[in-house]
Amino acid sequence: MSTKQDDKQLRVLLIDDDPAEHILLQRKLQKADETSIELDYVADIGSAVDIVKAGGVDMVFLDNRLVPNNDFRETAPLLRQAGFVGPIGIISSDISGKYFEDFRDYGVDFKIGKDEIDASVIAFVVTEYTRDQLSETCSEDYL
Amino acid sequence: MLVTETALHLGPELERAVNRVDFFRLFKSLAGSNGFSHFGLTEIAGEEHGLSFQHVHALHNFPGAWFDDPKDPVIGAADPVAQYLQKASAPYLMDFRQTPSKVLLSSGAAAAVIVPLHAATGKRYGLIMVGGDAKEDHQALALIALDAALIFQRYFEVILSLDSISGLSDREIQIVRWTSEGKTSAEIAIILALSEHTVNSYIAAVLRKLHVVNRAQMVASAIRSGLIA
Numbered sequence: 001m002s003t004k005q006d007d008k009q010l011r012v013l014l015i016d017d018d019p020a021e022h023i024l025l026q027r028k029l030q031k032a033d034e035t036s037i038e039l040d041y042v043a044d045i046g047s048a049v050d051i052v053k054a055g056g057v058d059m060v061f062l063d064n065r066l067v068p069n070n071d072f073r074e075t076a077p078l079l080r081q082a083g084f085v086g087p088i089g090i091i092s093s094d095i096s097g098k099y100f101e102d103f104r105d106y107g108v109d110f111k112i113g114k115d116e117i118d119a120s121v122i123a124f125v126v127t128e129y130t131r132d133q134l135s136e137t138c139s140e141d142y143l
Numbered sequence: 144m145l146v147t148e149t150a151l152h153l154g155p156e157l158e159r160a161v162n163r164v165d166f167f168r169l170f171k172s173l174a175g176s177n178g179f180s181h182f183g184l185t186e187i188a189g190e191e192h193g194l195s196f197q198h199v200h201a202l203h204n205f206p207g208a209w210f211d212d213p214k215d216p217v218i219g220a221a222d223p224v225a226q227y228l229q230k231a232s233a234p235y236l237m238d239f240r241q242t243p244s245k246v247l248l249s250s251g252a253a254a255a256v257i258v259p260l261h262a263a264t265g266k267r268y269g270l271i272m273v274g275g276d277a278k279e280d281h282q283a284l285a286l287i288a289l290d291a292a293l294i295f296q297r298y299f300e301v302i303l304s305l306d307s308i309s310g311l312s313d314r315e316i317q318i319v320r321w322t323s324e325g326k327t328s329a330e331i332a333i334i335l336a337l338s339e340h341t342v343n344s345y346i347a348a349v350l351r352k353l354h355v356v357n358r359a360q361m362v363a364s365a366i367r368s369g370l371i372a
Contacts, residue, residue, distance in 0.1 A: 080336035086338055086339070101159050104341065107341075121171070121204075128163060129340050
């Protein structure tokens with residue numbers, strides 16, 4: 001199965017109002033030996049919307065609660081409204097809330113607890129969301 | 144955050160698992176809570192085949208460096224782990240000092256827990272957990288097998304059983320309908336405020352449900368069966 005990371009570096013945007021999370025994720029990526037990932041960072045959803053509108057972002061890691069916003073149900077749709085069609089993963093110190101059940105209804109692809117993120121989780125997510133899910137016979141051939 | 148004891152038996156994480164990332168997290172949590180650093184789940188194919196972790200339904204966190212070809216992680220048919228899963232139906236603690244596994248010895252562990260799993264369709268799967276200090280403990284092994292079976296049952300319901308379910312969800316029908324209008328996956332993603340990956344996941348699920356192989360067949364089949372007008 002081919003993956004996009006065979007071809008180019010993957011640009012991941014981390015949106016988190018705690019700058020320490022950026023440093024932690026950078027370290028985890030280094031540990032995962034993920035040299036194929038370029039990690040960008042912003043602290044608020046407004047800046048994130050500007051960046052995804054500019055294009056070039058392949059995947060977003062979105063902190064569940066960004067001050068002054070509420071939770072991902074308020075922020076993830078803003079990225080979709082900006083035309084972002086890449087995967088959005090919610091990262092949070094607590095993903096046990098009942099409202100996480102419907103994360104896909106808000107345009108979110110996956111959720112991960114911050115304490116669960118390690119080298120193997122990052123490697124799995126990158127592989128999962130960059131591989132071709134549809135066979136060549138299912139390319140947009142009829143258009 | 145996963146709370147393992149409750150999550151694996153009765154808790155919400157198991158019930159809330161809806162995609163492969165969630166099941167990756169659950170199996171990883173099962174392995175971690177039993178002291179193992181690595182796990183691998185894959186389908187057991189014929190006797191002449193090994194265990195491929197490149198399989199579409201496989202989940203694993205084995206490092207690529209353990210395998211001859213990191214991009215094609217396979218435990219060969221001659222490996223004792225593959226051979227055990229071919230013939231066994233009971234969980235087993237395999238001691239690598241007696242039966243060395245070429246691939247899994249790379250973990251540095253002396254043993255692995257191997258759990259055969261059975262899908263309702265008759266397909267067989269195997270869960271391997273390695274990288275910990277596994278000890279001969281029948282009660283612990285039985286509990287691991289129970290938890291593994293609970294997670295696998297849910298994995299079957301949510302992901303694997305799509306091969307044998309005929310009905311389409313509302314979201315799937317929406318996507319088939321937009322496809323029939325000539326929209327690409329990226330365009331449908333924008334219309335429905337989803338990712339392109341999610342749209343393609345739905346299309347892949349519909350293809351499996353309708354037993355077709357491309358978008359044109361998918362639309363034709365959906366029209367013929369009255370799923371869309």
